[in-house]
Amino acid sequence: MSLLLDVVLKVVVVLFAVLTGFAYLTLLERKFISRLQARIGPNRAGPAGLLQPLAEALKLILKESFVPSRADKFMFFLAPILSVIPALMLFAVIPFGNNDVLQLASHVPVGVLLVASIIGTAVYGIAIAGWSSNNKYASLGGLRAAAQVISYELAFGLAMIAVVLMSSSASLADIVTAQFGGGILGWFIFRQPLAASIFAITAMAELARAPFDLVEAEQELTAGYMTEYGGMKFALFYMSEYIKMIALSGLFVTFFLGGWNGPFAQEFWPLSLLYFFIKVLACLLVMVWVRATLPRLRYDKLMAFGWKGLLPLALANVVVTAALIVSGLPGYK
């Protein structure tokens, strides 16, 4: 009974935190990108635009639920659900802080595998959305999504394998503990810079964020796979993108930025939550910054970059890391 209560409590707390985080991430992105682009951003709804996410949610809920003619109705409704569930599931294994509740399920010994498999399923939502809409732009978007994810999944996995080698554990809680020694230099970003950059790039590609936003490239495919979606169905796609942004930032923090660890975080758990929050926020702001700066890659160039550039690099990195660990170099024991 108490175990069940524990689980329910965790689920409710995490869902609440993540959904609020998502809503305000959209506002944060719009505010921050506005500043980068010499404009003000949303400031009408509530003080400093703070009620903007609420206003938008209300608008989307009230919109008519529209299904295009000759669309596959069942699949059309299924796609947004398939897209948002994996995004939410990712949070199960991310340790938010140094506290039993905040650690969630991060002690599972197959945490990294779980992450890889959940992310792998996220593309089904997009591909099905593109296929079921009976729209040519949408199907092009869906095809692009499938191709893009396949090209980047491998490098993404290999970047995580380097981390697993370093911490000799696939549990995310252990990966955080493996980065304890040596202060800030103990973080894997300094011991595994290549894996960190490959992870960051592939994560951006997984998210289909700029400069890899070919899936929804507005200027080419109008809105890509979500062209025919409106109202709450559209909101679910939007939600899955932003929740995945938070989740992958959380993973990056856990894998490479020492997780929730920081000065006095091990003694006093609220501090660990604060450190985690700050680190995730920094990652998110970098993503927005990249979006404001870079043009979009072309579809075939993106595939070439994934297969011919990142994959061999990631593979070589795994081999070199393994060799270093065997040789017992300090920092790679």
Add this chain to the structure above:
Amino acid sequence: MAIVQAPIPIYEDERNTVTAQDAQLDITFDQLKKLVSPRALTGETMLLNMGPQHPSTHGVLRLLLELDGETVINCVPDIGYLHTGIEKTAEGKPYMKSIPLTDRTDYLAPMSNNLAYCGAVEKLVGVDVPIRAQYLRVILAELTRMNSHLVWLGTHALDIGAMSVFLYCMREREMILDVYENVSGARMMSSYFRIGGLWRDVPSSFEPQVRKILEVFPKRVLEYEKLLKENPIWRERTVGIGKIDAVRALEFGMTGPSLRGSGVNYDVRKAAPYSSYDHFNFEVPLGTNGDVYDRYRCRLDEFPQSLKIIEQALNKLPAGPVITDDRKIAPPPKHEIATSMESLIHHFKLWTEGFRTPEGEVYFAVESGKGEYGVFLSSNGTPTPRRVHFRTPSFSNLQALAYMSKGCMLADLVAIIGSIDIVLGDVDR
């Protein structure tokens, strides 16, 4: 040009059973066969309708695309969605009343259009424009060129995905629109030029305002250079894309930076100087490869040249009248009407009948931001023209799109449309 109202599914399967009514076919199957390859008719390649409502067709251009995967096999532009009948309307109006119409052809470069039209009428009736008016026209035409290029740069960068550049360009464009507003009272449809000169002299705040632009712009242009020129993704997306050689470009009738990107040194300002352009020192930037990147470089390199011309014109700006004193062509000033009977008659005649022109035909062209903007007038001696034709750069440059986009990717097509810098008001007239 065939009109195709919707993407046309030619084949049928269990999911897609399309009736002719659903497909809204406006052309017959035989007409379609001439436009696309036989593979499209079997469903092996995809026919995609791009536009007229599409984020990157720069207005209401419609393209019928035949795609093999993402490779463009055929691209058939379909124009006419912004046809406003400006040429026909101008036939029914006295010459001077058509000036506001010209604003609306290339609506991003109203002053260049004004200049071309006024120049054509001035050539037809043989009137001299005061030198101060000529210099002011040059300053405003060059500002207009920058205005046109800023919108092009912003939308072109946005099409390729660099969204911030768009907003920076709009910020700079604001300064130019402020100048328009200061001189004419309107920010876009300025209608400031008159036959024989300008509507009125520029206000005293004009010069400091333009000097401020001269001071701020060079720094800003450098900023764009950094964001795009050295950006590997930008280069990857533009170098070698949409190539067209000089001979082919000339055959299509391309002009302006789109032609100069292929290395053809043709600029109306140099080839047939008008409005005292021969008084100023400037260079014409040229490209070599004729790809999207070279066209981009040509336009960007025109910013410093325009600034150079504006600076020279501003330094040498003489005092004097800004409109001809030929009362048959230009209305007399208000104070004269109150005191002189003759002026009152001139005024009355001008605004009721207009002025008569000698019979004949003239063609007068200017170099607008997009290329050679020419006006052809045919007069039969009455106060209204018999025929007005605008030779607009967007229309001619668009002709090359189908050629340039053959075999490119869908994403490149968007870059190519951006690189020829079309405005649909200018295409359809």
